[in-house]
Amino acid sequence: MIALDKLTDVFVAVADTLVADFDIIEFLELVAEKAATISAASAAGIVLGDPTGRLQFVAASEQSVRLLEALAVQSESGPCQDCFHTGGPVVNTDLRDGEAHRRWPAFAALATSMGYQSVHALPLRHQGTAIGALTLLSVHAHPLEDADVRVVQAVADIATIGILQERSIRASGVLTEQLQYALVSRISIEQAKGILSRIHGISVDDAFTLLRSYARGAGLGLSAVATEVVNEPDRHPTLTRPRR
Amino acid sequence: MTTSRPDPAVARILLQLADEPLPAGADGLVSTLTRLCAALVRHLPASGSGISLVGEGHGSAGIAAWAGPRSRSLEELQFTLGEGPCLDAHASRRPMLEPDLVGAGSHRWPIYGPRAAELGVGAVFAFPLQIGSARVGVLDIYRSQAGPLSAEALASGYGFAEVALRLLLQEQAGASEGRAPEGLDDVLAHRMEVYQAQGMVMVDLGVKPAEAMARLRGHAFAAGQDIAAVARDVIDGILHLQRDHPPHDPGEYR
Numbered sequence: 001m002i003a004l005d006k007l008t009d010v011f012v013a014v015a016d017t018l019v020a021d022f023d024i025i026e027f028l029e030l031v032a033e034k035a036a037t038i039s040a041a042s043a044a045g046i047v048l049g050d051p052t053g054r055l056q057f058v059a060a061s062e063q064s065v066r067l068l069e070a071l072a073v074q075s076e077s078g079p080c081q082d083c084f085h086t087g088g089p090v091v092n093t094d095l096r097d098g099e100a101h102r103r104w105p106a107f108a109a110l111a112t113s114m115g116y117q118s119v120h121a122l123p124l125r126h127q128g129t130a131i132g133a134l135t136l137l138s139v140h141a142h143p144l145e146d147a148d149v150r151v152v153q154a155v156a157d158i159a160t161i162g163i164l165q166e167r168s169i170r171a172s173g174v175l176t177e178q179l180q181y182a183l184v185s186r187i188s189i190e191q192a193k194g195i196l197s198r199i200h201g202i203s204v205d206d207a208f209t210l211l212r213s214y215a216r217g218a219g220l221g222l223s224a225v226a227t228e229v230v231n232e233p234d235r236h237p238t239l240t241r242p243r244r
Numbered sequence: 245m246t247t248s249r250p251d252p253a254v255a256r257i258l259l260q261l262a263d264e265p266l267p268a269g270a271d272g273l274v275s276t277l278t279r280l281c282a283a284l285v286r287h288l289p290a291s292g293s294g295i296s297l298v299g300e301g302h303g304s305a306g307i308a309a310w311a312g313p314r315s316r317s318l319e320e321l322q323f324t325l326g327e328g329p330c331l332d333a334h335a336s337r338r339p340m341l342e343p344d345l346v347g348a349g350s351h352r353w354p355i356y357g358p359r360a361a362e363l364g365v366g367a368v369f370a371f372p373l374q375i376g377s378a379r380v381g382v383l384d385i386y387r388s389q390a391g392p393l394s395a396e397a398l399a400s401g402y403g404f405a406e407v408a409l410r411l412l413l414q415e416q417a418g419a420s421e422g423r424a425p426e427g428l429d430d431v432l433a434h435r436m437e438v439y440q441a442q443g444m445v446m447v448d449l450g451v452k453p454a455e456a457m458a459r460l461r462g463h464a465f466a467a468g469q470d471i472a473a474v475a476r477d478v479i480d481g482i483l484h485l486q487r488d489h490p491p492h493d494p495g496e497y498r
Contacts, residue, residue: 176378182424194443
């Protein structure tokens with residue numbers, strides 16, 4: 001039975017990392033460490049589904065080549081794979097009995113050769129599906145009671161929150177750059193309209209039409225031409241020299 | 245766009261925004277930002293608030309929203325003068341907190357400080373709207389009384405800035421490539437006349453952009469007008485700035 005006060009420590013520790021520029025890999029390593037500690041497993045690892053649906057190793061509770069292999073081998077079949085596809089936990093599988101070797105031959109062979117006796121996989125759940133899985137591996141028999149499964153699932157949920165937060169922050173960063181660009185681009189175009197309006201003695205609307213047809217005719221971006229009209233007018237003499 | 249772990253301050257502010265009355269016939273981005281400013285004034289110790297967009301490397305791209313009787317003028321004032329907490333917050337990428345506009349604030353901003361004080365402002369707090377190195381504007385909080393923001397009010401200030409940015413980005417997600425959201429069309433259109441006038445002055449006086457803007461500002465200051473009004477006069481052909489003294493910047497337009 002997992003002590004509930006240990007769980008509080010997990011929440012407190014990871015809450016500190018959920019700020020704007022946290023390192024997602026460091027965060028997931030921390031979560032994996034906490035999951036191993038809280039469940040008294042030997043090791044824990046996190047895999048995430050890539051855009052093609054393949055599971056990729058992302059982080060583990062220790063820098064161990066054998067742990068890595070035990071996770072990587074599950075890209076084809078393994079408890080992580082099952083968990084990822086069903087969206088539900090795959091727990092209390094004893095690697096010493098034939099069932100595990102039948103379901104996941106490559107994984108079970110590798111894991112037992114490494115000395116692991118038990119494995120659990122919990123989904124990283126988001127809106128009814130799994131985006132990845134948290135695996136616990138132990139070198140001893142290590143059954144989890146239902147209450148323990150709920151506690152470790154809660155830790156897996158923290159990993160999910162961090163991943164989604166980081167993805168959302170990246171998306172927000174892109175949108176902010178887009179808006180920044182849009183504002184600067186618009187300002188350049190308006191400056192260029194004013195310039196061309198004065199040079200040719202035309203209205204700002206006609207200046208815009210002139211700017212746009214010139215850019216199209218030259219196969220250049222409107223914003224790029226506008227910026228050059230403002231800062232390097234000699235690059236576009238036919239546009240910026242008065243016509244007599 | 246959502247983050248899956250709601251920040252408690254932001255969650256509270258979103259609820260306050262939802263409760264803020266919706267003016268009849270109003271919807272869209274500007275209306276929501278206006279209600280956000282109103283919610284800020286209602287729930288924080290503030291007498292006014294404003295949200296200005298800023299064009300990186302240029303200046304104000306428009307006043308998106310405001311609340312409080314003189315907030316619009318205060319937003320405009322910073323652009324007219326080319327100095328103020330909003331511009332500093334944008335430039336430094338950090339909040340600019342000035343609890344004493346008449347005292348320390350008037351040393352920081354020798355022209356803006358006294359003018360804003362005349363408009364009844366005792367303290368100003370400006371929060372940049374930014375993520376990482378990308379920045380798009382500033383949220384200003386105005387107080388008639390001098391004095392710092394409490395820690396709680398400061399946290400709320402950050403929260404209101406974050407919500408303002410989220411609202412902008414939500415609309416940006418639906419904008420055409422390379423363009424700002426349609427909901428900002430009027431906001432931008434109103435401001436863009438200044439940049440058109442800037443271009444005209446560049447040609448009239450044969451000067452570079454910075455000098456042209458300085459000349460527009462100088463005329464606004466001398467005439468006691470907003471820069472937007474001066475721009476309108478330049479565009480309408482009523483005002484022709486003269487090359488009556490050597491340019492501050494010796495660079496020529498071409």
